[in-house]
Amino acid sequence: MTDRVTTEGQAAAMAQLAERVRGQVFFSGDPGYDGERAGFQLSGAHRPEVVVGAASAADVQVAVEFAAGRGWPVSVQATGHGFARPVTAGVLISTRRMSDVRVDPGARTAWVGAGVRWQQVIDAAAVHGLAPLSGSLPEVGAVSYSLGGGIGLLARRYGYAADQVRRLELVTADGRLRTVTPESEPDLFWALRGGGGNFGVVTGMEVGLVPVARLYGGGLYFDADPAILDGWLRWTTSVPEEMTSAVLLIPFPDVPEVPDPLRGRRIAHVQLAYAGDADAGEEVIAPLRDLGVCLMDTVRDMAYAESAAVFDDPSDPHSYQGTNAFLREAAGAAETIVAQLRSELPLIVGLRHLGGALSRPPQVPSAVGHRDARYLLSVLSPADGLDPDLLRTAHDGVLDAMRAWATGGMSLNFQFGPAGPARIPSGYAPGDYERLVELKKQVDPACLFRGSNTIPDTALGTAPALVSAAEEQE
Ligand SMILES: Cc1cc2nc3c(=O)[nH]c(=O)nc-3n(C[C@H](O)[C@H](O)[C@H](O)COP(=O)(O)OP(=O)(O)OC[C@H]3O[C@@H](n4cnc5c(N)ncnc54)[C@H](O)[C@@H]3O)c2cc1C
Structure with a gap:
């Protein structure tokens, strides 16, 4: 159950969080809180207790540990294009500072940080006559687009963007930073490509590029x-x-x-x-x-x-x-x-x-x-x-x-x-949703990660252990 910290203890814990994060931490009411939680979608506004503006995978680990330690839910925002419902509690990890793009023209791949928009990858790849499998609006975040499949402008020729993902780095509910490849984490590699933000926070991914100029x-x-x-x-x-x-x-x-x-x-x-x-x-x-x-x-x-x-x-x-x-x-x-x-x-x-x-x-x-x-x-x-x-x-x-x-x-x-819990399974092929639920039970049993249209805690068959201070007051 929630770690009910006293106001004093809470303030100390918050101060410690801010100290450990290399990026920036915003508490409700802080200057900068409103700017950091804002995104492309203007239907409703996120109102988490804390926004962690992560600058690195280590910052994401700190934020996840902090949330898990007090039973608070974790959400992620890159650009806000895929916002499903306002986040009303817990920790929102803002990835916009994680904007690293590195193209390897020989291997025809790009490393894409969690906060990168497609246009950045397009511009970096174009120098080498290459292109990523980006979509209709290049301002959209590359990571979440790819985690959800990604149907782009070259889709009929080269397939889903998810099919071009070669490697991911993922912070899971236990605070571990995992490298996810077909060899190192076969189940997570299967699940992340199509299964979205259910299993943790992706801090970056390597994607294949195609020869289109x-x-x-x-x-x-x-x-x-x-x-x-x-x-x-x-x-x-x-x-x-x-x-x-x-x-x-x-x-x-x-x-x-x-x-x-x-x-x-x-x-x-x-x-x-x-x-x-x-x-x-x-x-x-x-x-x-x-x-x-x-x-x-x-x-x-x-x-x-x-x-x-x-x-x-x-x-x-x-x-x-x-x-x-x-x-x-x-x-x-x-x-x-x-x-x-x-x-x-x-x-x-x-x-x-x-x-x-x-x-x-x-x-x-x-x-x-x-x-x-x-x-x-x-x-x-x-x-x-x-x-x-x-x-x-x-x-x-x-x-x-x-x-x-x-x-x-x-x-x-x-x-x-929001799709609503009844429709979320129809986002997957028959049988795949059940496999994703089983994996979530293993990797995120307390349903820490609650992103846009993720697997609802009711599907895990366990009482939701996670309640934030704001949710408790409601
Ligand atoms: C105008 C417009 C055009 C679009 N065009 C296309 C298109 O052509 N093809 C297509 O396939 N889709 C398209 N989309 C959909 C888009 O791919 C999704 O909405 C995607 O989720 C947006 O990602 P984001 O990072 O920009 O949004 P955000 O709102 O920042 O993120 C959406 C969700 O993704 C999850 N998430 C984000 N970052 C991470 C992370 N690092 N780790 C784990 N989970 C994370 C979280 O659950 C978050 O709530 C379009 C959307 C819009 C609004």
Whole structure:
């Protein structure tokens, strides 16, 4: 049970923590506390007792030991893009200072610190004509993205980002810093790649890089007509693996910030990334240009370092909520999908084309499941000022409408907001969730690590031993 320290004893323990950490420690009310706990997602704010701004793996060990010693939960934040619910207690480890990136061009690998954003790896690798398997927004944290699978711009050609992870360093609940490779820790190596932040704090990872320096890609914008979506779906059935693409159906508001041709319209934004030369890419894309009147066309030859232009995701912090479902097929679904935009609420519906290398098993098995899915359906809303329950009901309505095409699985990476304990198992292949729960019982039996949509303590079958001072007062 919780170590109920006296206020005096608590102050001494806190002072000792601050002394042992090379980075910075912020207690609630300290100047700097608000800045350190803030992240990209603005729906709610983290309010832990302590934020440890870790500068090294040793700092992470100190923070974990401190939390474990008093029965406080541990959460981690790199950038805040994958925030599921506000942390209300315990220790939040902020990894932004752990920003080390080292590229080994001969081995085609990069060492990536826990707080690194993809753009840093992209820039460091580009010097050598290499690229990581980064995603739509390179501001996203590389580690958590990869722990959750990671479906990026080169996904159909090179597979999940998790499949390129070669080695990880992990601080577990016992405070040990472990090197996790297929040889040293086979179970953890399997589990971390796909199983997210369930087993400890990853302080860094080594990833493979691929020989991609340029992309032919960008966006084609059409009115959100079912015929356009249907045309894209048909086109996806015959494109080569070098082509990774998606469609985002988005009701653009009638505001000056939106480019003139798109303002106030429901748009189908076809997002294209061809990993090959421009002429070959143009040949593959050409049939899409005949689908209808193209309102805007940003497709061009570009350096991989400019890859943010493909999805053109908003990069300013904001509130959002969303969920997703893997689809085994989407033929005949265009009318149903486009009809979802008739909602009174601002629903942005996306479809990513999967298959190719994503469907092949990795060299070393991992906990990334649902490899047979052909598409990932996502539904997202800007959430500022909107009732989260209302949004959840609307999002569930979209998933219900698509049930006939769905596999029953989901991607926890694309879950923005709490999935709820009942849905978390569907983030994994049948049988894998049970294996992850068994491993968590061994490595983190007290359920110290409670990150975004991690295995709930109820699944461990033990009463949660961990309560923080703040939770006790509630
Ligand atoms: C605009 C946008 C675009 C995106 N595009 C893609 C995409 O193209 N492909 C894709 O696959 N995903 C994508 N994502 C999802 C993204 O990969 C996840 O949200 C991911 O969790 C974000 O990681 P982060 O470090 O940036 O976020 P954070 O909110 O900082 O971290 C999210 C969670 O990860 C865990 N975590 C973070 N760091 C560690 C660590 N060092 N050790 C252990 N656990 C840790 C914690 O549980 C934490 O709560 C996108 C998200 C957004 C908002």
